Amino acid sequence: MDKFIAKVIGDANHHAANLAAVIAPLSNAVRARINLAIDKVEVYERNDQLARTCWVTISGRRYVFTYNYGSGQIDLKVGSLQGALRSSFDNNTPAGTIAHQTARL
Template sequence: MAITAKDVEELHTYAAGVMGRADHHAGKVKGIALALLGGIIWRGEPDSIRIRRFAGSPANMLWVNIAGKTYVFAYNHETEKIEIRGRTQTGAVLHAFDDTNTAADIEAAFRAL
């Protein structure tokens, strides 16, 4: 079940979880995860950020509305990249990022959403 992230505390908990899991399982996305979170805060519509919960804690999946459309941010364990998908967790992969991407890549992707 997803919850609505309405405050910095919830985003902080989510970010801390993502970064903690990146230390153990996803070292190729640690830096870019921070840039993506910045893009979500920058372009996300107020009160539209929803974070998936697993066993009572935030998981590695987040929904956000940008310019009237819903996007899903999820870590893909097979490709070891964070993906932006259209509408649903099984939606089309629009972008995929890891630490080889630059902040400019993130900015361009968010401007295009």
């Protein structure tokens, strides 16, 4: 997970500066919700390279965090990449919104 977050922050600093500041707080909030004894975190790899998609399963419900190239935000979706959009995040997302959305996971 740390390797994935470091890569995403590095990529954001280079290609999506509007996301660089939200990644660590979002990651920390999600990590606070995860119980690794029963929950699961999966990161997407393509051609042995970490991609910009992460799935978390918390209390039996699966969510995906993925980079939305169109909006330039990180989308939180329910279930799959085609799932319902729960929220979107960027550097302008207030800490309270991050806390509220991750508490709902």
